[in-house]
Amino acid sequence: MKIGIVGKGGAGKTTTSALLAEAFADEGRRVVAIDTDSNPNLGISLGYSLEETEAVPVLPRAMMVGAAGDVTADELIEEYGRTTPAGVTLLSAIRVTEAGGGCTCGGHATVRSLLGDALEGHADVTLIDMEAGLEHLSRAGGTLAHADVLLVLMEPTRKGVLTAARTVPLAAELGIPFTYGLGNKANLPADRAFFENLCDDQGVPLAGVIPFDEDLLACERAGLRLPPGKGLEVRKEIKQVIALLDNLVPATAS
Ligand SMILES: Nc1ncnc2c1ncn2[C@@H]1O[C@H](COP(=O)(O)OP(=O)(O)O)[C@@H](O)[C@H]1O
Ligand SMILES: [Mg+2]
Numbered sequence: 318m319k320i321g322i323v324g325k326g327g328a329g330k331t332t333t334s335a336l337l338a339e340a341f342a343d344e345g346r347r348v349v350a351i352d353t354d355s356n357p358n359l360g361i362s363l364g365y366s367l368e369e370t371e372a373v374p375v376l377p378r379a380m381m382v383g384a385a386g387d388v389t390a391d392e393l394i395e396e397y398g399r400t401t402p403a404g405v406t407l408l409s410a411i412r413v414t415e416a417g418g419g420c421t422c423g424g425h426a427t428v429r430s431l432l433g434d435a436l437e438g439h440a441d442v443t444l445i446d447m448e449a450g451l452e453h454l455s456r457a458g459g460t461l462a463h464a465d466v467l468l469v470l471m472e473p474t475r476k477g478v479l480t481a482a483r484t485v486p487l488a489a490e491l492g493i494p495f496t497y498g499l500g501n502k503a504n505l506p507a508d509r510a511f512f513e514n515l516c517d518d519q520g521v522p523l524a525g526v527i528p529f530d531e532d533l534l535a536c537e538r539a540g541l542r543l544p545p546g547k548g549l550e551v552r553k554e555i556k557q558v559i560a561l562l563d564n565l566v567p568a569t570a571s
Contacts, residue, residue, distance in 0.1 A: 318566045319443045321461040321493070324470035325480050326449035329501040332533060334471055335362030335403065335542065336555050342404040344559075346441040349398070349406045353428055354448045355413040355421055355459065364402030364542040373399050373409040378423025382435040390435040403542065406440070410447075425453065425460040428536055432463035443446035451480075454487040461488075465566050466495040468524060468558075473500060473508040475515065480520035495565050497524035499558065504529055525558045527551055 322334045331354070338350045352359035353359050360370030374397050379498065388396075398406045402432050408431075411424035436443055445461065453460040461467065469484045471477035481498035488496040498511045498521040500512040509526045532547045543551075 318441070319445070319464045321445045321447060321453075321464040321467045321560065323447045323451075323453070323461075323467055323484060324449065325472070325477055328449075328470035328472050328477060329361050329479075329527070330449075330470050330535070331362050331446050333468070333499065333501065333527065333555075334359060335405075336504070336548075336551065337443050337558065338363065338405040338442075339403040340555050340559055341442045341444075342551065344402070347406075347439065348404075348442045348444065348447065349394075349408060349436060349440040350444045351408045351410055351428060352402075352446050353410045353425065353445060353453075355411050356448075357409055357412055359446045360401060360407055361398075361540060362537075362542050363407055365399075365404055367406075367540060369399075373397075373407055375412045376408060376410045376427045376431075378421075378427060380427045380430065382427070382430045383433060386430065386435075388465060390431075390437075390439055390446045393431070393435075394439055426510070429460050429462060445543065451484060451487060453558070454484065454491060459491045461493060462491050464493050466497070466562060467493055468497055469521075470501050471498050471512070473503050473504070473511050478515045478519055478521060479520045481516070485521060495522075496524050496525065497561075499524045500526035502529045504559070524561055525554050527554045552561050561564065 322330045338348045342348045401407050410428045411421045467488050469481035485496045503526045505528050528550050530548045530551045536543050
């Protein structure tokens with residue numbers, strides 16, 4: 318199962334990517350999480366320090382992965398994959414380290430190639446934490462063209478839901494079978510009603526509503542991942558999202 322995590326800046330893409338990845342791994346599934354943000358932070362949410370996150374080697378740009386490509390998936394995981402404390406293999410696809418270093422299209426091409434079928438034998442679940450905006454859906458070929466499902470993270474704001482509403486038809490055009498909005502930072506129960514009503518109005522299928530959690534915010538401020546045992550309401554909702562995803566893409570559920 319290949320899941321693209323998209324949405325507005327600050328909506329909770331990285332946080333939710335990490336929580337989903339960890340929950341899948343806790344069920345014994347092999348999980349690869351790919352950070353495609355040019356300002357990569359996924360490693361921190363998966364339990365690495367800043368230094369460890371920055372030490373994850375960045376995938377070469379415009380690399381074709383697979384038996385007939387530049388590198389096999391085995392070689393790629395061996396050389397560039399890092400096993401994080403959350404039990405998830407992290408790949409870092411894009412990092413901008415110098416001003417004026419050029420566009421990141423080559424990094425996106427590598428990710429697109431990876432999502433073809435190269436990772437099939439290595440991961441039961443691949444999660445892709447994307448940069449904010451919709452460019453990844455317009456870029457030549459579409460970085461996420463091979464994804465099975467997109468989750469659009471939404472804060473409880475009108476613009477958050479409208480971002481999901483704009484994403485739905487673009488993803489369908491790219492051939493991605495399923496796109497859902499996923500509410501986040503919700504003040505329950507009122508914000509659930511907000512998400513349900515506006516999503517219904519805008520034609521956005523709703524995958525769930527994750528509550529606002531003080532511990533998540535505090536951990537982020539401290540540069541730490543949410544420790545096991547914390548954020549129980551958040552984790553409960555994450556499990557329900559996983560159940561929904563398993564129903565959509567049953568062949569890959571173990
Ligand atoms: N459910 C939540 N409850 C509380 N804070 C959250 C929640 N989800 C995300 N956050 C906080 O919101 C901020 C942005 O989250 P992040 O995952 O980095 O967003 P994105 O990757 O979409 O830019 C972080 O400080 C994070 O800790
Ligand atoms: Mg992020």
